[in-house]
Amino acid sequence: xxxxxxxxxxxxxxxxxxxxxxxxxxxxxxxxxxxxxxxxxxxxxxxxxxxxxxxxxxxxxxxxxxxxxxxxxxxxxxxxxxxxxxxxxxxxxxxxxxxxxxxxxxxxxxxxxxxxxxxxxxxxxxxxxxxxxxxxxxxxxxxxxxxxxxxxxxxxxxxxxxxxxxxxxxxxxxxxxxxxxxxxxxxxxxxxxxxxxxxxxxxxxxxxxxxxxxxxxxxxxxxxxxxxxxxxxxxxxxxxxxxxxxxxxxxxxxxxxxxxxxxxxxxxxxxxxxxxxxxxxxxxxxxxxxxxxxxxxxxxxxx
Amino acid sequence: xxxxxxxxxxxxxxxxxxxxxxxxxxxxxxxxxxxxxxxxxxxxxxxxxxxxxxxxxxxxxxxxxxxxxxxxxxxxxxxxxxxxxxxxxxxxxxxxxxxxxxxxxxxxxxxxxxxxxxxxxxxxxxxxxxxxxxxxxxxxxxxxxxxxxxxxxxxxxxxxxxxxxxxxxxxxxxxxxxxxxxxxxxxxxxxxxxxxxxxxxxxxxxxxxxxxxxxxxxxxxxxxxxxxxxxxxxxxxxxxxxxxxxxxxxxxxxxxxxxxxxxxxxxxxxxxxxxxxxxxxxxxxxxxxxxxxxxxxxxxxxx
Numbered sequence: 055x056x057x058x059x060x061x062x063x064x065x066x067x068x069x070x071x072x073x074x075x076x077x078x079x080x081x082x083x084x085x086x087x088x089x090x091x092x093x094x095x096x097x098x099x100x101x102x103x104x105x106x107x108x109x110x111x112x113x114x115x116x117x118x119x120x121x122x123x124x125x126x127x128x129x130x131x132x133x134x135x136x137x138x139x140x141x142x143x144x145x146x147x148x149x150x151x152x153x154x155x156x157x158x159x160x161x162x163x164x165x166x167x168x169x170x171x172x173x174x175x176x177x178x179x180x181x182x183x184x185x186x187x188x189x190x191x192x193x194x195x196x197x198x199x200x201x202x203x204x205x206x207x208x209x210x211x212x213x214x215x216x217x218x219x220x221x222x223x224x225x226x227x228x229x230x231x232x233x234x235x236x237x238x239x240x241x242x243x244x245x246x247x248x249x250x251x252x253x254x255x256x257x258x259x260x261x262x263x264x265x266x267x268x269x270x271x272x273x274x275x276x277x278x279x280x281x282x283x284x285x286x287x288x289x290x291x292x293x294x295x296x297x298x299x300x301x302x303x304x305x306x307x308x309x310x311x312x313x314x315x316x317x318x319x320x321x322x323x324x325x326x327x328x329x330x331x332x333x334x335x336x337x338x339x340x341x342x343x344x345x346x347x348x349x350x351x352x353x354x355x356x357x
Numbered sequence: 358x359x360x361x362x363x364x365x366x367x368x369x370x371x372x373x374x375x376x377x378x379x380x381x382x383x384x385x386x387x388x389x390x391x392x393x394x395x396x397x398x399x400x401x402x403x404x405x406x407x408x409x410x411x412x413x414x415x416x417x418x419x420x421x422x423x424x425x426x427x428x429x430x431x432x433x434x435x436x437x438x439x440x441x442x443x444x445x446x447x448x449x450x451x452x453x454x455x456x457x458x459x460x461x462x463x464x465x466x467x468x469x470x471x472x473x474x475x476x477x478x479x480x481x482x483x484x485x486x487x488x489x490x491x492x493x494x495x496x497x498x499x500x501x502x503x504x505x506x507x508x509x510x511x512x513x514x515x516x517x518x519x520x521x522x523x524x525x526x527x528x529x530x531x532x533x534x535x536x537x538x539x540x541x542x543x544x545x546x547x548x549x550x551x552x553x554x555x556x557x558x559x560x561x562x563x564x565x566x567x568x569x570x571x572x573x574x575x576x577x578x579x580x581x582x583x584x585x586x587x588x589x590x591x592x593x594x595x596x597x598x599x600x601x602x603x604x605x606x607x608x609x610x611x612x613x614x615x616x617x618x619x620x621x622x623x624x625x626x627x628x629x630x631x632x633x634x635x636x637x638x639x640x641x642x643x644x645x646x647x648x649x650x651x652x653x654x655x656x657x658x659x660x
Binding site: 099140141198199200202203205206207209217220221224225228229230249250252253254256257292295296299 | 524
C-alpha cells in the first residue's frame with residue numbers, strides 16, 4: 055500500500071511526438087490533467103536535436119499551463135511515444151539523452167496511441183493520417199503491420215492518395231492514361247498549364263505535401279470519377295485487410311485514428327467498419343498510462 | 358562557301374550531362390572525334406556548381422585525350438545537353454555562366470539524345486534508364502511526354518520497377534498482398550529478416566537506389582512470377598503507349614536508349630517493337646551536331 059500512496063503524489067507527463075507537432079500533457083493521479091503544451095516537429099527519424107527541442111518546448115508550455123515552476127520538470131515521470139524508436143539504434147540514442155525528468159520511459163508512438171485509444175487496456179489501432187499503419191497489443195504480445203513509409207508503403211494514407219492522384223493526372227494529361235476529373239482539379243490547385251507544371255511543383259515534396267491533395271481524391275470519388283473511386287476503394291481495401299489481420303489477435307477493441315480515419319469509414323468493408331470504435335483517449339494520455347505502468351513496474355522491482 | 362571553309366577549321370565539344378556522369382567529346386569536321394572525357398554528376402536540377410565542375414573536368418580530360426593544350430578550351434564551340442534546362446530559370450542560370458568556350462549552345466539532354474540517335478536528322482527517342490521519357494523532333498516541332506520524375510512519374514523506368522517491387526514485397530511480407538517470389542529475392546538482397554528490414558534500408562533512397570532493383574523484377578518475370586510479370590507488362594505497356602504518341606508525329610525514325618531499352622524490347626507491343634531502331638550515335642555526338650547546327654545558324658545571321 056505504501057507504494058500506491060507514493061504513486062498518488064507523483065506527477066506524470068505524456069509526450070506524443072509527431073512529424074509536424076509534439077503534444078505534452080501533465081497529469082496527477084489525484085487531480086487528473088493539470089496542463090498541456092504544444093511543440094514543433096518531434097519525429098526522431100527526421101532529426102534528433104529538433105525532436106528533443108520540441109519535447110522541451112511542449113514540456114515547458116505544459117508546466118506553465120499547469121501553474122508549476124520550471125524546475126518542477128525534475129519531478130515529472132515522463133512517458134514518451136515517438137516514431138522510429140522500434141529501431142534499437144534510435145531507442146538507445148534517445149535513452150542516452152541527459153533528460154531533465156525524474157525518470158523517462160520511451161516507446162513507439164504506435165504503442166502510446168494504442169494504450170490511449172483503449173485507456174490503458176489491450177486493443178488494436180489503425181492510424182491513417184499522412185501515413186498509415188496498424189498496431190495491436192493483446193496479452194503482452196504486440197504486432198505491427200504497414201508503416202513502411204512514403205512512397206513504398208503506407209497504402210490508404212493521405213500521402214499515398216495524393217501520390218496516386220498526381221500519377222493519374224500526369225498520365226491523363228500526357229494522353230497516356232485514363233481520363234480523370236482529378237487532372238483539372240490538380241491543374242487548378244497548382245495554377246499549372248500542363249503536366250510538367252504539376253510535376254515541377256511536386257518534385258521533391260515530402261509526404262505531407264502529397265497528403266494535402268488527399269481531400270481532392272475523396273471529393274472526386276464522391277463525384278463518381280472512376281480513377282478517384284478506384285484510388286479510394288483500393289486504399290480502403292488495404293485498410294480493411296489491415297484491420298482483419300489485427301482482429302486475428304482478438305483485441306477487445308479496434309480504433310482508427312488520424313485525419314483520414316473518418317472519411318475512410320464509409321469505404322471500408324462493412325464487416326470491419328461496424329467493429330471500429332472511437333478512441334477513448336488521445337496518444338499523449340496513452341503516453342501517461344505508459345509512464346504510470348512503467349513506473350509501477352519500476353517500483354515493484356525496487357521493493 | 359567561305360563560311361563552310363571557316364567551319365571546317367572549327368573545333369567542337371559535345372557534352373552530355375547526366376545524374377551520375379558527364380561525357381564530353383571533342384570533334385573537328387575534318388578529322389572527326391579527337392578525344393573524349395568523363396566527369397562526375399552533371400544534372401543541374403541536383404546542383405548547379407557540381408554540374409559546371411563536372412563539365413569542366415570532362416572537358417579538360419577530353420582536351421588532354423585529344424592532345425590539345427589546356428588553353429585551347431577557348432577555341433571550342435560547345436554544345437551542352439543538360440536535364441532541367443527546359444525550365445527558363447535554369448536555362449538562364451547556365452547561360453549566365455562565364456564559360457571558357459569560344460561559344461556555348463545549350464539545350465535539353467533529350468534534344469541532344471534525339472539528334473544523336475538520328476545523326477542530326479529528325480526522329481523520336483524513348484529513354485528508359487533510371488527514369489523514363491519520350492521526345493520527338495519533326496520539322497522543327499518538338500514534343501515531350503513523361504519524364505515527370507520519381508516517384509510520381511517515369512513509369513516503365515528502372516526506378517519505377519524497383520519501387521513497384523519493394524511495394525509488392527512489403528505487402529506480401531505483411532500478409533496483406535499477393536504472394537510473390539520478389540519478397541525472398543529482396544530479403545536476400547538486403548540481408549533482411551522482415552518487411553521492416555527492407556523498408557528501413559530503402560527509406561529516403563534516391564531513384565538510383567530503386568533502379569538497382571529493376572533487374573530482379575525482369576529476372577522474376579522470366580521465372581513467371583505473377584507480380585513481377587504484371588509490373589514488367591504494365592511498364593512495357595506504358596512505354597508502348599508512349600511510343601504510339603510519338604509515332605503520331607510521323608518521325609522518320611524511333612530509337613530507344615538507356616539501360617532498360619534492351620530488356621524491355623521483348624515486352625513491348627510487337628507493332629511498336631518492330632519500329633524501334635538502334636541509335637546511330639550517342640547523346641554527346643548529338644550535342645556536337647547541335648553545336649554545329651547552332652554555330653551555322655549564327656554564321657548565317659552574321660553574314
